[in-house]
């Protein structure tokens with residue numbers, strides 16, 4: 201019997217040309233932790249926006265699974281409100297919503313109770329019959345990592361996971377960070393994951409990889425002829441990475457205090473940025489080829505000498521100060537944070553990628569909460585030109601060129617170079633050449649979660665962290681985190697500043713300065 205082709209969704213003309221042509225097959229996406237914040241703020245708004253832009257198959261079915269009691273309709277109403285508040289394509293369009301809501305269901309259940317999964321399974325099979333999802337399953341674990349073993353265990357024992365080696369419809373699992381607390385716990389989570397799933401069924405979310413500007417690092421480096429010849433120790437003096445947030449811990453004091461900024465941001469997001477900037481060209485534009493090169497960078501990171509920490513690392517914690525023009529409390533006075541907490545809310549690290557390309561080029565990394573503004577920025581600082589020509593020309597200062605990649609906000613790339621100031625005197629001044637996403641491509645780039653959810657449906661794991669990457673990142677940071685657990689205190693900095701003065705000293709000792717992004 202001929203099988204009807206799946207309906208091809210309409211492409212929103214505004215985004216035509218910016219989009220890939222791949223449309224995933226209809227599947228059932230189960231969200232464990234459907235009543236939580238991530239589901240409301242990120243996942244469902246992203247799925248709605250994808251639907252709005254015509255990028256999802258008509259039969260896509262979303263099943264929320266969590267403890268509270270909702271009817272399908274009550275769940276839909278709550279999600280509609282969330283989409284109206286948080287989706288990129290808000291306000292919600294009633295006609296599109298109606299269609300979207302037809303594929304949205306809710307199953308009440310306990311993560312650790314097998315009978316709940318029986319009900320879930322029945323609902324999924326019903327969707328296979330009514331919505332053409334063909335047994336394809338995506339399990340999104342929007343839950344604390346402690347639930348991961350029990351959920352994957354029951355999914356396995358209830359026969360809800362297919363083996364890709366045996367063919368048939370796919371099963372994939374999507375895991376949220378934190379992926380471990382240290383190397384040992386990450387290894388344990390990985391061991392659990394591959395007990396029920398195969399590595400290629402596991403999609404570990406690092407939402408930084410879903411950001412357009414992060415993906416553009418590969419295109420910038422490898423689709424242009426002019427950058428790569430200079431992308432090495434002969435031309436690059438050093439590289440800076442900044443992930444600054446103006447917010448504090450925003451009601452997540454309990455989680456944050458057990459993690460700290462190094463685990464929260466550096467271990468995952470920042471090391472992903474470092475590896476994309478430092479990696480060798482991959483042999484193919486394909487998930488494992490790219491991730492092979494990324495993991496080599498992480499493995500090449502020089503061990504941090506914990507006994508001479510102050511030369512390489514600064515940890516800070518915000519005290520009282522101001523944030524966006526208002527008075528802000530110190531970290532230790534945040535809700536759920538113990539008053540004697542030694543957790544770092546700021547970290548700066550001088551790192552080295554010990555390989556042929558980058559030997560002795562410092563990679564300065566810093567991340568902090570309660571900084572003066574929200575900005576994620578990477579800057580490549582080139583070696584200055586030799587200066588015999590202008591040495592005796594007082595108006596000309598030869599300054600290093602800087603290629604700055606603005607990951608967010610005001611996404612773009614700029615190149616700073618010296619130019620002659622017009623007029624009879626020979627004087628130079630730095631100028632910048634700018635590319636801005638908003639000007640060149642218009643509109644806002646899609647949300648990271650939109651891209652990542654789409655990729656899980658397409659089965660492409662390029663933008664997800666592989667097991668060895670995660671473990672290599674922990675292996676690099678573990679000795680430092682262990683040393684901090686033992687002793688020492690973070691240096692205080694007032695909320696609303698760029699971290700403790702020690703962070704400036706880290707660069708000043710090397711004759712350099714942090715760029716103010």
Ligand code: BG6
Pocket residue numbers: 445464465576
């Ligand atoms: C998350 C961290 O992974 O990233 C948060 O847990 C942080 O603490 C957030 O605020 C930052 O993400 P973005 O996309 O706003 O830079």
